[in-house]
Amino acid sequence: MFDTCADPKTLEGLSWLLCYLTTGKHLAFYSSFFVVLALMAIVAPVALAFGFGGAIAARSPVLPLRWFGKAYTAMVRGIPDIVFFLFVPVVMDQGLEYLRYLYKCPHDGTPVWANNEFSVCAAAKLPLSTSPQIWHEVYGFTLAVIAFSIVFGAFAANVLYGAMNAVPRAQLETAEAYGMSPAQVRRRVLIPQMWTYALPGLSNLWMILIKATPLLFLLGVEDIVYWARELGATKSQLYDYPHPDWRVWYVLALLVFYLGMTKLSERVLDRLSARLSKGQATMAGEAQRKAAV
């Protein structure tokens, strides 16, 4: 990056460190932090939408829809989330390639699943083997986002379902007494009022999401864990910057990053919680009222 770094073997001390920390691979490492942040930024709203749909479905008067909602909310209770993280991307990948196979491949009778292989013709591969590397990475990342959204959507559905049930019955009855239809009650009273009850659970979920992001590594995305292992591993004299096994320092840096994220989130969520409790018939709302008097 800097001109002085042209011949790393001659460098020493701080200037060596400065050059070492600005190599191309290190810059890729730093940008992979944005991959993690992007994952959280995309998954949080999508999972919230999934959870919302799941919670509404679980309360639906239509029986099959209710079954679906209940099954979706119950899914994460008994089964480890990491099973879904391994399962969903493979299924999505095979499903999409199979759909493309139906359109793009010549049907000469060769089965798709045979001899412990899943093989479709080159034209049906996703992404195409001729497409640039960036599309392979985007595709892998998208599958990861879908897997995360499904799992965290199920968690969120649990939270929102509980929150909707926690809205005091009297408030809904009041709305009914004003002659609102069930849809109006839901839109004007139930949903605005449920957030204060949902927030503790959703905050917790956000914390879980932060702590689940290293699992991207398992899905083959080049995330911070991948780069930490890659850069930290022993580098022999063949490399420009030879060093012994430094993985422990890189992983320690990740630990500090995650602790910082947790601390920051705690502060923001505390403020949000104080805002949402304002004027609510809850313990926090009552405490605020007393403090103000």
Next chain:
Amino acid sequence: MSDSCTQIIADYAFRSLGYGERLLPRTDFTLCHEFTLIGSGLIWNIYFGTLALLFGFFFATGLALAKAAPSAVLRRPAELFIFVFRGSPLFIQFFLAYELLVMLPKAGIDVFGITIETAWTTKAWAGALFVLFLNTSAYSAEIFYGALQSVPKGDIEAADAYGLTGWSKFRRVLWPTMLRLAWPSYTNEAIFLFHATTLVYFSGFPAFQQRGDALYYAKFFADKTFNPFIPYPITAFYFILVTLTLIGLFGIINRRLNRHLPGQHRPKLRIRPQIIR
């Protein structure tokens, strides 16, 4: 190798512990193979979960008391410990612990002429168990701390009125009430701890001679057969069984903890995944 299922079970039921057939099947994966090997791996999940929970329970009680202590010397370290282990991903903790344990001198540490072996600490059965123990201790300590803070004032006053102090006050009044209040959340923690054990062989710790846990074998089958629809549902099935067993066992303890309360006041155990982890 025979095709009959009893033969497969005999060959592979304890494969994860290193007994029976060494070579994993290469072709002709049957349902029986998958059920047996994934079930064999489940032994590790149960081993990690049970021992971490057992040791963690006592350490967590100590940590919760330390966090509630008025003295900063006790409180600060406990708060820091809980923050570090609850604030960072278990995955990173596994990695870090493995890298740290690998750095221990290979030949062992010499203490007063006695050599302490260090090689075993990098093995999953010890290293990963230690990390899981610390991790669940931190989560449980936070639960116990919260429960300790909500012990009714009247209970403490009653204990004082009876002249109970120190250990006997803790043993007879504070501790049972704390456990009673914490139990529903602690059940959640136990369930999620068992789920977390599936991470062991996907983080730093290598599976020695392909002796892994349930998910390790499930991924083995999924990679070999390109068919995720059989091994992962089998794993899910086993874990649902584990979860139901846990709820049953913790429910029995819950009933005992609440046995003095009149029927309608006894809290029921419910799993609420939104509260924990």
